Amino acid sequence: MEVQASKVKARLTWLVMAGSIVLLSACSAIYRDHGYVPMDADLEMVQVGTSSREDVAEMVGRPSAAGLLNDGGWYYVQSKFKHIGPMKPEEIDRQVVAISFNQGGIVENVERFGLAEGRVVPLSRRVTETNIKGISFLRQLFSNVGRVQAGDFLGE
DSSP states (O other): OHHHHHHHHHHHHHHHHHHHHHHHHHTSEEEEEEEOOOOHHHHHTSOTTTOBHHHHHHHHOOOSEEOSSSOOEEEEEEEEEEEETTSOOEEEEEEEEEEEEOTTSBEEEEEEEEEETTEEEEEEEEEOOOSSTTOOHHHHHHHTGGGOOHHHHHTO
16 A cells, blocks of 8 residues: 555656646746738848839839828838747837828838837837928028128128
8 A cells, every 4th residue: 555655656756747837837938920011131231322122122122011191101010029928929129110101102211119118119210301301491591591691792
């Protein structure tokens, strides 16, 4: 009877150990990626001011999201989620690449944003240099007020 009790005890020990391993493995983190963001090497091929929509589609692919109102930009979004057991999934990383186009379909800027502590943070930005866009007529007019000198009117 003592031999049978030791066998039961050994089986119970193995059962408890196996149950503990299953329970601990159920609580380990599972990471899942959703979406697509082009790599930096691919984005470096996109030339601001010269690449067209078709060029971007060939170099990095078409996005899953585009500008809804005026189709002025393409947006690539990738998120990383962490799942632990039965708890709600938590987003631990998000990257957004925004490629904007002008009226002619030429790349105007390329920006990469990330998620840091719940806030959107610009990670990199390549923008065409222009002084006029976004500045109203009155702002241009008043910005020149201090630059005019009397010699300009006298031809000196």
